[in-house]
Amino acid sequence: MKSDLTFAGLKAIKHSFSLPLDYAKPEGEQIKVFARELVSPENQGKSLPYLVFFQGGPGFGAIRPAANGGWIKRALKEFRVLLLDQRGTGLSSPVSYLSLNHINSEEQAQYLTHFRADNIIRDAEAIRAQLCPNEKWSILGQSFGGFCVLKYLNDAPHGLKEAYITGGIPSLTRHADEVYQATYKRVLAKNQDFFKRFSDAQTLITRLAEHVSKHEVRIATGERLTVEMLQLLGLNIGMEQGPESVYYLLEQALIETESGTQVNPLFLAQFCQQLDFNTNPIFALLHESIYCQSSASNWSAQRVRSQFNQFNYEAGKPFLFTGEMVYPWFFEQFTNLKPLKHAANLLAEKSDWSQLYDLDTLAHNQVPVAAAIYSEDMFVEMNYSLETAKRVGELKYWLTSEYEHNGIRMDGEHILDRLIALNRGEQLR
Known part of the structure; x- marks a missing residue:
């Protein structure tokens, strides 16, 4: 299901997908996953690649832009932007005590085990199969969204053309x-x-x-x-x-x-x-x-x-x-x-959480990745980010003290522009 509207001078398309709660049981319980597609007026008739945005969190819906500014402005020059409400957030079968009050605590916990990064990536791949099945797309993750990017590189690199991370490179092994x-x-x-x-x-x-x-x-x-x-x-x-x-x-x-x-x-x-x-x-x-x-x-x-x-x-x-x-x-x-x-x-x-990362898979990654690592970040340990950066193939990073954790919210146009140039080996504009 999708619907079209225009706001802030941008064309917006609302998508809703019915996807499995548990991908091991594809015919079982289904959830709704929402994504908002943005395209600039001058590019409406063009066939542009997608850039999918993974929000920080976990547990927060994608940003609701009120204007064509920041990183979105830069992205729309060459992409259609897909703002994904990760499962359980925003308009994607949102989780709350009200949505869970019909089941007991054990069932609540079991239900919630399906809301980690592994299934967020499965959702994204299922959506790609519907929106552009014959094309790879680019992804951008902020904070926890960066964790999702690493999981995407680990689980489904075949779906990716390039990847970007801001303030969100996790440790691959540390407790x-x-x-x-x-x-x-x-x-x-x-x-x-x-x-x-x-x-x-x-x-x-x-x-x-x-x-x-x-x-x-x-x-x-x-x-x-x-x-x-x-x-x-x-x-x-x-x-x-x-x-x-x-x-x-x-x-x-x-x-x-x-x-x-x-x-x-x-x-x-x-x-x-x-x-x-x-x-x-x-x-x-x-x-x-x-x-x-x-x-x-x-x-x-x-x-x-x-x-x-x-x-x-x-x-x-x-x-x-x-x-x-x-x-x-x-x-x-x-x-x-x-x-x-x-x-x-x-x-x-719960002690039987699945493994998130395979070190050998990430070491042999072939998808170009550019990351902004903020040396003064309070939320993500710089040394652990640098440790991971050395373990992921094709990952280039920009280490800077200019920004705090939410730098992309404050100066997103510049940050994304710099990362795109870094990823593609271009001179900074």
């Missing part, structure tokens, strides 16, 4: 524990940068932490605001313009009223907008599994945190933000995650 040990160190460094840059921020966040520790404060979605929740704002300090947004939020957090110090309702509303755990449950449910190969995560981030006691806030200690870590208490404090608590524990205990 989740090693990943989080490196990540906590990076988050510590970002905290140091943040509190040095905004000299009164430690005072602001400490006052707020002390207040919510002593008073029952409810955020706009109804949950009680805890210190642990406040620490999650650290997701933003590793992004371009993220530190500013966090600081401006803290500036307005507490107000003085006739009844004494209160938390500003504006803060409570904007705080919810900074966190996606209630609206994008796959992130919390499956984030640690993206590192799992024949092993269980067993709540890796929570266990590794015991090695970094600096993050355990106590009165009189400096406050520190956390980063892209998922903790079991999410399923006790976030309203929309509470019904999925048992399923989350079953997924954390």
Whole structure:
């Protein structure tokens, strides 16, 4: 099924595909997978190759562009862009406690095992077979989308002409524990940068932490605001313009009223907008599994945190933000995650996850790959990315300190242009 429309000066075609939940049972339960195709007005009548975009996450739908800008503007010069809502996200049979409440926890966990990168790639290949069965296409992955690119190179390189990665080259072999040990160190460094840059921020966040520790404060979605929740704002300090947004939020957090110090309702509303755990449950449910190969995560981030006691806030200690870590208490404090608590524990205990990567296959890769590796990336360990880059055939990379993790969102036209030139051996324009 498809439908056409025009917005932001671009031609957009909406595609919906019925695909197997479990590719081992192709005639079994089906899910819907949505993709939005974009083409520039001047290229509408031309037969152009596809560039498929894999969104970061896991658990987030593809971007919804409002204008012809950034990396999309560069891509549309020579491609039709396909924005894929990965299964379980956006308009692709979205996962939520509501969509899963008709089955028990064991069935929920089993259902969710089908939402890793392996099946995202199977979906993409099934879609390619319908849209352009006799052609290879190009792919671009940001963050977790880069993990999907590596999985595509591993599982179905025959479908690819070229590949691009921004901020998302994973380790091919390291356990989740090693990943989080490196990540906590990076988050510590970002905290140091943040509190040095905004000299009164430690005072602001400490006052707020002390207040919510002593008073029952409810955020706009109804949950009680805890210190642990406040620490999650650290997701933003590793992004371009993220530190500013966090600081401006803290500036307005507490107000003085006739009844004494209160938390500003504006803060409570904007705080919810900074966190996606209630609206994008796959992130919390499956984030640690993206590192799992024949092993269980067993709540890796929570266990590794015991090695970094600096993050355990106590009165009189400096406050520190956390980063892209998922903790079991999410399923006790976030309203929309509470019904999925048992399923989350079953997924954390699952030890028979399939292997994601075959080292020999990737070493002999023939698909041209160009990657942007951000040396200051809080979310992806640079040294692990460089380690992987050496193990993947035909992978060229651009190592830069110019951007944070979301660089493609801030300067996408330049970044993609540079990667295309790198991949094709062209001079930079």
